[in-house]
Amino acid sequence: DGGITQSPKYLFRKEGQNVTLSCEQNLNHDAMYWYRQDPGQGLRLIYYSQIVNDFQKGDIAEGYSVSREKKESFPLTVTSAQKNPTAFYLCASSNGGGRGLSGNTIYFGEGSWLTVV
Amino acid sequence: DAKTTQPPSMDCAEGRAANLPCNHSTISGNEYVYWYRQIHSQGPQYIIHGLKNNETNEMASLIITEDRKSSTLILPHATLRDTAVYYCIVNSGGSNYKLTFGKGTLLTVNP
Numbered sequence: 055d056g057g058i059t060q061s062p063k064y065l066f067r068k069e070g071q072n073v074t075l076s077c078e079q080n081l082n083h084d085a086m087y088w089y090r091q092d093p094g095q096g097l098r099l100i101y102y103s104q105i106v107n108d109f110q111k112g113d114i115a116e117g118y119s120v121s122r123e124k125k126e127s128f129p130l131t132v133t134s135a136q137k138n139p140t141a142f143y144l145c146a147s148s149n150g151g152g153r154g155l156s157g158n159t160i161y162f163g164e165g166s167w168l169t170v171v
Numbered sequence: 172d173a174k175t176t177q178p179p180s181m182d183c184a185e186g187r188a189a190n191l192p193c194n195h196s197t198i199s200g201n202e203y204v205y206w207y208r209q210i211h212s213q214g215p216q217y218i219i220h221g222l223k224n225n226e227t228n229e230m231a232s233l234i235i236t237e238d239r240k241s242s243t244l245i246l247p248h249a250t251l252r253d254t255a256v257y258y259c260i261v262n263s264g265g266s267n268y269k270l271t272f273g274k275g276t277l278l279t280v281n282p
Contacts, residue, residue, distance in 0.1 A: 058214075089272070096258070097215070097272035144214055158262050159205070160270060162214030 057081065058163035060145050066171050067132065067139065075130045075166045077145035086128035087146040087160065090114060097144060103128055132168060140170050175259045180277040183253075189246040191276050193259030196240040202263045204235060206244045208255040209275070215258065218244065249280045 058079045067073045079086065085104050089097040099112030103122040117136025122128055128147075132139045148160035176194040183189040195204065203222050207215040219226055219233045221242075226233045232245040246253055258275040 060214075087270075094274075096274045099270070142212070146214075158203075158270065159217055159220060161217060164214045165212070167212075 058145055058147055058161060060143075060163035060166050062166060063164070064167045064169075066169050068171060070134045072131055072133050073168065075132070075143055075145075075168070077128045077130065077163060079126055079128075079145075079147045079163075081147055081149070081161065082125070083147035083149045083161075084125070085148045085158075085160075086122065087148075088112075088118070088120065088128070088130045089144040089146065091142040091144060091165075100130065100143075139168055142167055174271075175261060175273055177257075177259055177273065177276045179274065180279070182279050182281060183246075183249045185251060185280055185282050186248055189249040189253065189278055189280070191244040191246075191257050191259075191278060192241065193244070194241045195259070195261050198239050198261050199263070202261045204233065204239075204242045205260045205262060205270075206231070206233065207258045207260070207272075208253075209258065210255045215272075218257075246278075249278075251280050251282065254278060254280045 061076045087102040088100040090100055091097050098114050100114055100118050101109055101112050101120040103109035106122055106125050109120050109122050117133055119131045143166045145163045146160045148158050203220050205220040206218040209215040218230050219228055221233045221235055235242045256275040256277050258272050262270050
């Protein structure tokens with residue numbers, strides 16, 4: 055099936071640890087994104103990548119890092135510098151942006167819950 | 172991206188049409204209106220998008236006012252499974268990859 059796969063679904067992190075959330079897409083999309091969602095809140099953009107080997111900070115990039123070595127993969131590392139990492143993390147991809155006429159429809163994975171213990 | 176304004180919550184009776192409004196008074200000419208919905212603890216699901224004309228697909232209809240400053244998402248026959256948070260966003264595509272999601276509207280469909 056085509057789509058976006060995030061793993062793991064649930065992850066627990068100890069204080070001071072780095073953890074990496076996986077995101078893989080087989081939609082052949084150029085752009086990929088990471089969002090964070092806190093309970094009862096909207097989505098906030100952490101990082102996004104328009105093409106392989108390129109990425110930009112979103113609105114809340116501090117304490118996070120990403121890489122984009124392959125088109126289909128965009129892992130997110132939550133570092134120990136992120137002081138309040140407990141949240142729901144959403145990965146997304148799109149084939150818009152730069153392609154002109156049809157806007158930029160993005161598609162989301164099912165999310166990963168990260169809890170600090 | 173232009174900002175959008177949505178009511179925080181709405182109720183709808185099962186089987187009736189659900190009409191969700193969105194204001195985007197600062198929308199620019201090349202920005203599309205998108206609607207997504209999110210069921211609790213799942214990723215947002217794309218519903219529909221449009222630029223100027225009204226649009227319809229198997230999930231919903233999108234009505235955009237002539238001045239494009241507001242739009243309405245219509246679920247023609249709401250079911251209990253349509254209970255979700257609905258997000259209205261605007262985006263131009265082009266070189267703008269950043270999509271800004273607000274808090275959306277929590278639609279509760281009642282039996």
